[in-house]
Amino acid sequence: xxxxxxxxxxxxxxxxxxxxxxxxxxxxxxxxxxxxxxxxxxxxxxxxxxxxxxxxxxxxxxxxxxxxxxxxxxxxxxxxxxxxxxxxxxxxxxxxxxxxxx
Amino acid sequence: xxxxxxxxxxxxxxxxxxxxxxxxxxxxxxxxxxxxxxxxxxxxxxxxxxxxxxxxxxxxxxxxxxxxxxxxxxxxxxxxxxxxxxxxxxxxxxxxxxxxxxxxxxxxxxxxxxxxxxxxxxxxxxxxxxxxxxxxxxxxxx
Numbered sequence: 144x145x146x147x148x149x150x151x152x153x154x155x156x157x158x159x160x161x162x163x164x165x166x167x168x169x170x171x172x173x174x175x176x177x178x179x180x181x182x183x184x185x186x187x188x189x190x191x192x193x194x195x196x197x198x199x200x201x202x203x204x205x206x207x208x209x210x211x212x213x214x215x216x217x218x219x220x221x222x223x224x225x226x227x228x229x230x231x232x233x234x235x236x237x238x239x240x241x242x243x244x245x
Numbered sequence: 246x247x248x249x250x251x252x253x254x255x256x257x258x259x260x261x262x263x264x265x266x267x268x269x270x271x272x273x274x275x276x277x278x279x280x281x282x283x284x285x286x287x288x289x290x291x292x293x294x295x296x297x298x299x300x301x302x303x304x305x306x307x308x309x310x311x312x313x314x315x316x317x318x319x320x321x322x323x324x325x326x327x328x329x330x331x332x333x334x335x336x337x338x339x340x341x342x343x344x345x346x347x348x349x350x351x352x353x354x355x356x357x358x359x360x361x362x363x364x365x366x367x368x369x370x371x372x373x374x375x376x377x378x379x380x381x382x383x384x385x386x387x
Binding site: 163165166167173197198199200201203204205207208227228231232235236 | 260263264267282285289292293296299300349352354355357358361
């Protein structure tokens, strides 16, 4: 099971994911984040991945989708605290060239 | 090389089984005492193959997925098979960032990840008959 929690500060939305991010989990995460994005304006979306223990290319699709959405809304997106195995998938997919990973 | 152990399971084409399949493969591979990184690579590749079978092979409808794992002294071969729609153009499917279902927000990285995280990847597919993925991961001697 994947848990999702949020923190809003001004126009920064931080999304904390906990668990395994695969195709099974992605749909719920996508809907939950997109709902937050329409609730009130967000200029920066931060995806905190410190508690994500597994991610495959379904997670990459989710991130690219949210990145494109933020861009179309005139905002930006960052990824925070990915573990080594997650970072490997992010780098291999070229996401590290698309957005800031810290 | 002679196999030292082998197992085969079948399960329904349901997304909840993605984690089941990768955990089973990793648990079986653990007999060879791989590193955590090697296990993570194996889990990711298995997850990609099973997800492909569910989304593309069976187009998110009912079906059975077969997974066979064969252990050798220093490697594992994983065979993941579906009897779904098959792949129209394997070469195209292997291109990173290509996806036949852009509406699903897929990254199109499945085969690229399997290829990069495993030591070999073989794709056999026949339109209307299904797809068989055979991939091998070598584990470093410790």
